[in-house]
Structure formats: C-alpha cells, structure tokens
Amino acid sequence: MKHEILGMGFQIVVHPALLAPLSFFIALYNRLSNMTPMANPLFPATADAITPLWMEQALSARFPGTRIATIKLTTFIDGTAQKMRYEIAYETRPDGAPASLWTKGGFDPKGASQGDAFANEVRFFRDISPDLSINLPDCYFGAIDPLSNNGVVLLEDLTARGASFGRATIPLTPEQAAAVLTAQAQCHAYFWQGYGKKPPRWLRPGGAIAATGMVDQYFGLWDGAAPRPRFAHLTAGQRDRDRMRRALNRLMDDLRTRPICLLHGDPQHGNLFFDPGGRPGYLDWQHCMLGVWAFDVAGFLVTALTVPDRRSHERDLLAHYLTALGAAGVGAPAFEDAWADYARYAMWGFMWAMCPVDAHPEEICSSNTERACTAMSDLDTVRLLAS
Template identity: 35%
Template sequence: MSDRWLPLLPEHVTPGWLGEVLSEQVPGVVVEQLEVADILWGTGTKMMVTAVYNQAGRAAGLPERLCVKAGLAEHRELVKFCYQTEARFFAEVAPRLSIGLPRCLFAAANADQGMVVMEDLRPAGAQICTVQQPLTRDQAAAFLDDLAALHARWWNSPALDDDGELGWLMRHDPLPDEAWGDFGRGQLQPETWAHYMGLPRALGLPRVCRDRATMHDALQQLRRFAPDGPVCVIHGDAHLGNMYLTADGRPGFLDWQTARRGHWAQDVAYFYISALDPLDRRAWERGLIAGYLAALARHGAIGVPSEASAWEAIRAHVVYGLFYWMVNPVEWQAEANNAAVAPRFGWAAVDLGAPPAAAM
C-alpha cells in the first residue's frame, strides 16, 4: 500500500497521469494522446484505451492498446479490498511467478483504491475463454499445470502466516463471518433463495442440490475442512471468464481480485468442474487430478497429498462453486453463463458423492 494518488473516476485517467506512472518503467515517456475505446462496468471497471506515445515510449515498445482496471464506479467503497488485492498481486506476487499473465505496466494500491494498467491481450490474438466453450483435455491440463506452479510457489510457506510478507492476502472462507460474508448469507435467506431457484439456471440442477438448509450445512462443513492446511496462494475465482489462451494456445489467468491464502482444492475443483463438459469431466477427471498432483511435485511442493486425500479435498470443495454459481446475480454474470455452469457443479456433486448431494 502507498500514499500515491490514484484516479477515482474515469475522467481522472488522463494522458498526463498515465504518462507519469508509465515513466517509472520507461523514463522520459510521454502519453501524447489517450483515446477511450470502451468502458466495461462490473465489480471492477475496465477502461480499454489506446495511447499515443512520444519517441521514448515508441522506442521502448510500449503497447498502444491498454486496459486500465480499478474501482471507478459508485460501488467502489463497498469492495475496494478487491481492487487493492489485485493491484498488490500484480505488484508483489506476479513478478515471482512463471505462469501465464498479462503484461503489467503499473500497479499500485492506496487506502481508497487499487489500480492496474496492463496490455490489452486481444491485438496479439489472445482469446478470452467463455463458459459456452468448454476446454479440451490438453487445455485443461495446461491450466492445471499453471495452477500447480502457483500453488507450489508458496506451498505451506511462512510467508503466508498472518505476520508473513504475504499475510495481507485474505484467508479464503466460503461464508465469512465478517462484513464481506453478508452477500453469501443474504443469498441463503428464504425469499432470496426461492428467487434464484425460479431462474433458468435451476432447471438443470439435480433436485438434491436445491435444498437451502442442506446447502447451508454443506458450506459450514467446508469451513471446517482442513483448517491447518496445506495453505498456498490461490486464484480464488478460476473460471473460464477469468482465463485466456494466447495465439499459440498458452494458458493465462486474468482478474486477481480474489487472490487469497487458501486450500489448493478450492482452485482445482472450481476450475476443472466449471471448465469441462460434464461428460468430458467424468472421463478425464481422474487423469487430470493425477497430473495436477504430479505437477505440484515437479514445481517443488513438499508433502504433496496422496490421490485419496486429494479426492477427499475436491469432494469437500465442490459445494463452493455450486453455491456461488447458483446465486450469482445477473448483474455479475449473464443468466446464460449461470445456466451453463451451475448444473456442471450440481452433477459433479452427484457423481462424486459430495455435499450437498451426499455427506462427506
């Protein structure tokens, strides 16, 4: 965290401000012109801009098309910890990773804001993944290899202690007692739950997954699962909308607003269940998880779990993805996305005998 001033509104993102922050990497750069191509509103605001640089910027090869991401909407104060987390991830964590990430040109957080300036991936031919196009087996294996590299980097590291260098990362909790858990608890209220069970996403869900009391119990059971570890840095929201494939097929991860200290199975279960067609998931999951565990060891994790304990952890974590895709507001995800993904988790719970479809 710093005391640097950061824009709070889109109009604050000016050529002068952008040139000033980029000059920390490229001395002498001046942004001579800045054109806003689009503003994508969401939990975080993404300004897609085109910059015209002076000779210093052009000589340095700075990308002309950029994404400026921060909290620039009215709800900024409610979730500013998300923007701060993402900015600190790119500033403090990303430089120490070898996984696929967009090129970051500036990242900073202060008490009111978190901001990242990164390259727009699209001009180089990158494809942002979508839930309507599930991954192939090789693509899923490549993403799992990158997740293993992320998890292994700080596997049970003292850096993740509360007083460690990465202790500022929030601990993952599926239903936190603190204020940021109000959303999840609110979605479990009877009237709100009934509303979501009346939407198209619920039509493809197994009946056993639609019971509110059983869902609450399963989430509480997950909160009690393996509180002592293993602990690692996790992405926290590893679904296809937050991932991309480069022009040559290399995987990459976007949107690190929910980076956390947590259990590896949170990322793994959330990713592969949401990213695969259910029939492919049934056919491939044993091999994919075995490959992930081997990748953990290859990337340096000590004390890699056995396959038996790994599957126990995956079963426990299925409910997280199931619940949050069942109660996703349409303002956050289009109903077509919710209707595609929620049943993938529901049928995985049935297939794996996982809560809430079955007791652990």
C-alpha cells in the same frame, strides 16, 4: 504539476515520475500515524478521472519520459470491476511503452462490497507475480487509495500477443484442462506449506471472499435467482437453501483453517487467456488468497469441461495435477486424500446458482450452474461436507 496533500494544508510540486514512489510513502505515513488517511494523488476516484494526463503520470514511473497526446476508450466491460481498454497516442513514447492497455478498478458502488479485493490485485502484481513462472499479463502500474481501499491496475493488452480468451459458455478440451492444471500446480507450489517463499502479510486465508462474507451475500440473492433458468439445473436436495448454506459455510471454514498454498481464488475458465501456442494464463487476481489447493482445481474443472468429459477424465486430470505438483518440488497429497478434497471443494461451484447478473449474464450463470450442480451430485459433495 501541483498536488495538494490532503489534511496537511500545503502543496508540494512533484515530477510525474516521482508520483508512484510518493504513493508508497503516503501509504506508509498513513499506517504509522493516527491522522485521517490521505488521498493517493495518483488514484483515479472515478472512471472519468482516467485522462491523458493521469495515464501519462501513471506510465511515467515504468517508462520515464512518457508524454501522451490522447487516449481513446475502445472497450468498456462492467462486471464486478470496471475494465476499460484504451489506445494511446504519444507525443513521446519510450521503448516498451504500450500502444494500448487495460485499466481495471472498482469504480462502481458494487465494488465496495469486494473489501480488499481490488487492493489485493495491486499487491499481487507488486509482491508476487514477479517471482511466478506462470503466464500472466504484464502490469505497468498499480495504486491503492487509502481512503476507499480501492485499487487500480494498468495491464497488458493481451490481444497484442495474439491471445485468445476463455468463454464460460465454451467448454475446454481435456488437453486444455491439463495445461491449466499444470499452471495451477506451479502457482500453488510457490508457497506450498512452507516450501519456497514466505507469503506476504496481506495474503490471508480465504482472502476477500472470506473477509466480506461472500457466501452469505450470495444466499441473500437466492430469491432473485430462484425464478431464473439456472435453477432448473438444481436437484431437489440442492433447492434446500439452509442445507446448501451450511455446506458452503463448512467449506469456507475449511478454506480458512488450512492455508496450504497460494490460490488464484476465481479459477473459472472465463478468467483464462491462451497464447497462440496454447499456453494458458490467468487474469483477474483480485481474489488471490491462501487456502486449500482444491478450491482452484475443483472450481475450475467442474465448470470448464462438458459433463461427459469431466466424468471421463477428472480422475486422470487430478492425477496429472498431483504429478505437476511433484514436478514443482513439493510433496503432493496421496491420490485418495486429494480426491476427497476435490469432491468436497466442488461445492464452491454452487455459487453460480446465486451469482448476480450484473456480475455475469444469465447464459454464463446457467451454463456453469448446470455443470457444477451435476458434478456435485456425481461426487456426493453435500453429504461429504455434512459428515
């Protein structure tokens, strides 16, 4: 198959199995030269570009000899990213090649507002996930387009494992939450304050959330969110737009200046899956970053549990997390110091009050806003960030 290298005026003939390594050298060349970046020949610019031939080329690097007859789109989820499930009919199916998979990328204009997010998900599965012991979907392929900085991954269809998935409107039990916190501790321990491996250079404090100014983006949506049902759950103090913006920006300043560990970055329980035995795992790693452990812990707990369960169990669950950190080999903070960080980082849950409905439907935004805003009141979060 011929692939024209843009901007160089000639064509080269490349075997499909060599296209993924070629993409690496193209990216390297782009970084080392002053030329306009070249297109990645194995990057689908749109969702329509995901064809049987493209899928065959993408899978050939992992599964040499792949020949695909047809692909069938069975599910399309349009959120911040576009996620598409395909069933694959093979002419030649190497051992291990999947019968179905998910394609994920930013194939929509709103993806451009995510900065490095989709490229970072590719990098996460390339550079970090092979060394983590936590439960993750298998990644069969990933590519980054230097022209758009978009990323695309081909991921395991977890339904083939019999997995179930977290639903933001269905709270977890305290026992399930404890299992998730164990997984978070194992993830956080990987780069914990110099323990373990050195973070790759692309993994930045605050990640794409900080780089794209997401807090200010969301406050720009305040007027559209205010008439929605979710705002009924805000206290009078939480309706003070300037006060809440200042508090969230103080939180982001802290997140960027204390790069303690590797974070998932979007820890709400709608991003969880559970194996049949109940072992949890996380999806959607586009916001992985360096930062403060409490971003993940509080961001998860204040929305994952019912209000009564959180109130009854959050101190015990935080202690469980700290014990799991110690078991992973790192020096966990003292409980009272950890509690202070947990109470402050509950502030991140306020982002649900402004979340656009093209990212999550109102039912989810309203449910998470109620739980998060109640937790912020219980924990005196805004006052702590003002002090």
